[in-house]
Amino acid sequence: MPELAEVEFYRRQWDPGLYQKVLSVEIHAEKRIFKGVNKDPLVEALAGSRLISSQSRGKQMLFRFSGDGWLGIHLGMTGQLRVAGRGTVAGKHDHLVLRQERHTLIFTDPRCFGRVRFDQGPEAPAWWQRLPADILSRRYTAKTMETFLRRHGALSLKGGLLLQSGFPGIGNWMADEILWRAGIHPTTLCRSIQHESSRRLWKCLRFVCREAMRRIGSGQDDLPKNWLFHQRWNAKGICPKHGLPLRRETIAGRTTAWCPGCQPGAS
């Protein structure tokens, strides 16, 4: 499920295990989740260490452990983090299990599109430090976005929004939500966006990110009823503004939903 705010939601699921010692580590080392990872150091370093803190940036998460251990997790399409009671028996798709005195911290992923990384050192690993600026941070400006769109001018806006190097954390539903709000057709080329709609795009980008972060997993939860989010999944979805049936087509390799009324344009 995980885009920006859902990733942050899953990161928090391991909070009950903060400051507590990891007694043992179980992994499905043969799964592609662990491709390129030094598994022995991971298991050896984490067993006996304490979970100190965690962060999320876009779709990436980083968990810091005592003893200079850094566990990176990407949830892919179907990954989830959860906490269970002590002694919980790991299920078939529970690929990483950290056992503590009182809790069991679990990374589960049926489709195995997720990724685990492990680094050791006094500072956060280089790949983490090189991640692009968060969309909601000060460093991410309208200019940041415009420069990126210019570089990918031949790509559809839908395709551009899905690139993590320019829109970290945006995924399929958020991209559609943003374009719908901005009133821009998803096949519009990144290079052809004019100043006014670029401005609108930037505002909608930030709005959707901010609201999603604020509301998803907040307890009172749930996105407002008038978001495209609630309509885009089923074939009979309608535009929350007009009530018009949504169009759906594969754009940039992903199923895309849009309102022909709000988002006029080609096809």
Next chain:
DNA sequence: TACAATGTTTTAAG
């Protein structure tokens, strides 16, 4: 049955 699923990565080509 066949296809689609909230995502990258690899491969190929321009």
Next chain:
DNA sequence: CCTTAAAACATTGT
């Protein structure tokens, strides 16, 4: 080297 499109990946559910 850079950008883009399409296939590949693994599993489940409709």
